[in-house]
Amino acid sequence: MSDPGAHVALLTDLYQLTMAAGYFEAGKSADRATFELYVRRLPPHRNFILAAGLAQAVDYLLNLHFSAEEIAYVRSLPQFARASSAFFDMLPHLRFTGDLFAVPEGTPLFPGEPFLTVRAPIIEAQLPETYLLATVGFQSLIATKAARLVKAAGGRSVVEFGTRRAHSPEAGTLGARAAYIGGCIGTSNTATGFRYGVPVFGTAAHSWVMSFPHERAAFVELQKLLGEQTVYLVDTYDTLEGTREAAALGRPLWGVRLDSGNLEQLSFKARRILDDAGLSDAKIFATGDLNEHKIHELMAARAPIDAFGVGTDLATSADAPALGVIYKMVEIECGGTRRFTTKLSEEKHTLPGAKQIFRFPDHDVIGLATECISCDRPDVEALQRPVILNGRLVEPLPSAAQARERAAASLARLPAPCHSLFEAKNPWRVELSPELTKLDQRVLREVTL
C-alpha cells in the first residue's frame, strides 16, 4: 500500500486503455496533448478549494509502468480483440516522459483554475486521468473540509480521527495527510505519521476501560504507561463519574476526553471537577460526531474545550462528499501544428489552451500559459510551476508540513467572505485575460463552423 508505483497501471478506467490502443492504431502516438485538471464549480457551502494530493500524483507519474501480468490481462479483454500486437509490444516500455505543471499543495483555488496541467505524448497524457482525478480531487476535498473545521475552532487544535469511517483504510491514510495540510495539528492514523511525517495522537478507547473490571484500574494502568501524555476517556460508564476518577488520580496527566452526551454542558462540569481538584492545567479534549457547525456553536458558547477530535465528518467530507474534478484536453500538437480544443456540450464548455493562474492581492487572472501578466510585480504570483519535465522531477516536492504552512499563509491572505462556512456572494474575483477570451472565441467559431 505504501508503494504507489506497484501494480497501479491498471488503476484507470478501461476507456483510457482502449483510447490508448486507438491512438496507437490511428498513428497518433506522437501527438502531444495538453490536459488540465480543475473544477467547474465549488462544492456546496465552500468558497475555495484547497489543493492537495500532488505528491501522490507525482509518485504515480514517476512510477507508471505495466507488468507482464497486467498486459496479459488487458490482452485477454474483448475490447482488445482487434488491437495489434505492436500495441502490446509497446506497453512494457511505456513510461511517463512528459511534463507536469501544478500549483503547490496548500494553495486555495477557484473554479476554472487548473490544479495541474499535463503535457505529454497523448497516450501518456490520457492514461493518468483517472488516478490523477481521484488523488487530487479526494485530498483537496479533505484539505478543504479541514480548513473549515480549523477556522470554526478559532485557534483551538483540531485532530483528524476518522480513518475508521473513511472510504477504505488507504483513503483514511491519505485523507489524514490532507487534513494536516488543511490545518489539523495531526491525526490518529499511525500510517500517516510513518509515511508522511504527520504528528500522531491517541491514547485509549472504551475497550481499554472495559478490559479492566473497574474504570479506576484502567486509568491507573494508562497513567503508568503514558505519564504526562495521559488522556482519560471518561464516558464508558458515566462521564462525570469518570472525570472524578481521573481527577482523583491527579498528575501526571494531559487531561480528559469527552466522547458523548452534551459536550457543552459536560465540558463546563468537567472543567469545574478538574479545577476543584487543583488540576487547572489539565485539558479537555472533545470528540463524538463533531463538524464545523457544532464546533462553531461550542466556541460561541465559550465551552472550555482545548482541542477537538473530528472523525467521520472530516474523513468523508460528509456534507460535500464529492468534488467535481475534471481533466480536459485543451491543446493538441500533431506534426508541428498546434490545435486548441474545446467541448461544447450543454453546460460543460471548456476553455481551450494551456493556462496560468496569476494571483494578485485581491483577485486572480487566468491567462494563457504563454502570457506574463504583471509577473514582474512582487505581489503577483504565477501559481502553476514546473514539477516534472521530460519525465523527470524538477526538484524535491515540499513535505506535508511545508504544504500545511503554505496553506495557512495563503488562507490568511484571503478575505473574510472566503472563510464563511456558507456560500458567500463573489468571495473572490477571478478574471480571464483578454488573450484567453480571444482564443476561446476563435476556437468556438472554428468548431461550430
Place this chain on the structure above:
Amino acid sequence: MSDPGAHVALLTDLYQLTMAAGYFEAGKSADRATFELYVRRLPPHRNFILAAGLAQAVDYLLNLHFSAEEIAYVRSLPQFARASSAFFDMLPHLRFTGDLFAVPEGTPLFPGEPFLTVRAPIIEAQLPETYLLATVGFQSLIATKAARLVKAAGGRSVVEFGTRRAHSPEAGTLGARAAYIGGCIGTSNTATGFRYGVPVFGTAAHSWVMSFPHERAAFVELQKLLGEQTVYLVDTYDTLEGTREAAALGRPLWGVRLDSGNLEQLSFKARRILDDAGLSDAKIFATGDLNEHKIHELMAARAPIDAFGVGTDLATSADAPALGVIYKMVEIECGGTRRFTTKLSEEKHTLPGAKQIFRFPDHDVIGLATECISCDRPDVEALQRPVILNGRLVEPLPSAAQARERAAASLARLPAPCHSLFEAKNPWRVELSPELTKLDQRVLREVTL
C-alpha cells in the same frame, strides 16, 4: 497497492498501539477478547445494509505483521517513551492467531447484527479495529448504494463508473468491487477487473473525439478498433448531431452513449434516429450525474435507455457517505474466567456476549453464539460462520461473483418495504433471544452496582 499485507500494520489508530503496549505492560497479553463489528442504525433512506469487504479484512488479518522500520517508528513516538523493551521485542513476532467469524459477503444485515466477530488474544483483537471498520464499512456502504441503483433500474444494467471521484484511487478500486457485489454488471475500473475478476466496460472519452479534427474521424477510428463493442460518445459538440454521425456509420456497433443534457428527451430522439437508420438493435447507454432517483424517473417515463453508468453518486454513496460501523468488546476471558462487557454511555449501550444471527423467512433473531435457535430448520440460516480459526483460513472465500449471486438471492427474499428508496416503517423484524436479553440485564446490573 494490490498487496494489502505490505506495510499496513501501522494503518491503525495510534491508540490501538498504545493500548497494545498497555495490555502488554499490564500483563494482559494472554487475555482473550471478543469484539463485534456492527452498526447501531442504518444510514438515511436505507432499510438494510449489504455486507461486503470481508475478503480484504481476511487478507489483512492473515498478513498482519510489523516490519523493523515500522517498529522503529513506533518506538520513536513520545507516547511510547515509558513502554518496555520487552514490548518492542514482542512486536516482530506478532501475528493474528485468533478466530474470525463473519457473515458471507452479499448478506443483507440490520442494526445490531454483527458483520464479523473477532476472538483473539487482546492485542491481536484490538489492533485490527481501524482497518476492519474502514474495510467492511466502506464496501458495505457502496454495495448497499449499488443495490438501490440496480433496484431503481428495474432490470436494465447498471455499470459502476466512479473511480475518478472516489476517495482515492484505491477506494475507487474497492468500491467498484463492492458495487459489483451489490448488483452492478461491472465497472470501468480495470484494476478491479484484474484483481477481482469483475467485468470491465468502457470505450472512449470526449478527449478521444477532441483529439481528431472532426467527430466523424474519431468515430471511424473507434469503430475500426472496437467493432461490435463500439459505443459512440455523442455529446462532445451536439448530442443529436453526434447520434446522426454514429447512425450514418452504421454497423458494427453496440450503440451510443448520452452523457449530458436532458437524458429523457435525448434518449427518445436518439432512439428515433437509430431506428430510422435501421439500427433498432443499437443500444443507448446513459451517464452523467445519475443516481437512483433520476434512474427511477427515467424508468417511470419509459425512456428507451438500455444501460446506466453511475459514477460520483455510487463511488461516494453521495447521499449517505458514511456508515456508522463500530467495533465493540463483548467478552473477555482472563485466566479461565469469562467476563461479559458492555458500554453504558448515553445512547451508546452495547449488548454483551458473542452473538449469532438466525435468519428466519420473515424475521431475524439475534442470539448468543452458544445458542441454537431453530438451527435444525432448513429455512433458518445461522448467518455467522467460522472464517479464520487459530490464525488459519478455514476454507477459500467466495469470489466477488459468488458474493454477487448471494446478494441477488438474499435481496430477492426480502419483502418490498426493504427495497423502498426511502425509509420504511419496520421493514424487517429483528428480535433478541430471551437468553441474550437475560445476559444483557444481568451485566447491566453488575456494572451499575
